[in-house]
Amino acid sequence: MKRAVYPGSFDPITLGHLDIIERASRLFDEVIVAVARREEKNPLFSWEERIELAGQATAGMERVKVEGFDGLLVDFVRSRNAGTIIRGLRAVMDFDYEFQMALTNRKLAGELETVFFLPSEKYFYLSSSLVRELARAGGELSCFAPPVVVEALKRKFSR
Ligand code: PNS
Secondary structure, X not given: OOEEEEEEOOOXXXXXXXXXXXXXXXXXXXXXXXXXXXXXXXXXXXXXHHHHHHHHHOOOOXXXXXXXXXXXXXXXXXXXXXXXXXXXXXXXXXXXXXXXHHHHHHHHOOOOEEEEEOOOHHHOOOOHHHHHHHHHOOOOOOOOOOHHHHHHHHHHHHO
């Protein structure tokens, strides 16, 4: 059983994340989308909301499940008997941060590998922060986020 963990803040999950999840689920028997608590980052959506939205957005995807985690990523990955951490790489702007994170995780848990996936070019520029900014300004979101997230953002900003 080849199991991989795809961690992130997912604030909120976007079509770019879903593209990575789909690609990963073709290579692994199970992909666990691991939603980090990260309340220190003052997320727009609560941890529970981010888990719920990721669960709804991936509901039709076989081999994919969603869980929340708090604390060290490598501890969570080990606790699920997974050997791989998945991350998406967009442009070079991601590289420094991802390189640092992957090497830190390797130092902490040498048996785990980080595997990077490239999203479809149409999502190269896409990020959760861009989606939040667009939503705040009342922009059209359907090309960037799944329908459950579009609805949740509309509710958030109509208050
Ligand atoms: O979507 P993000 O915010 O870029 O995801 C970053 C995340 C959550 C994967 C990373 O911050 C993380 O793994 N946090 C858990 C704490 C941890 O293990 N830190 C050491 C990794 S360098």
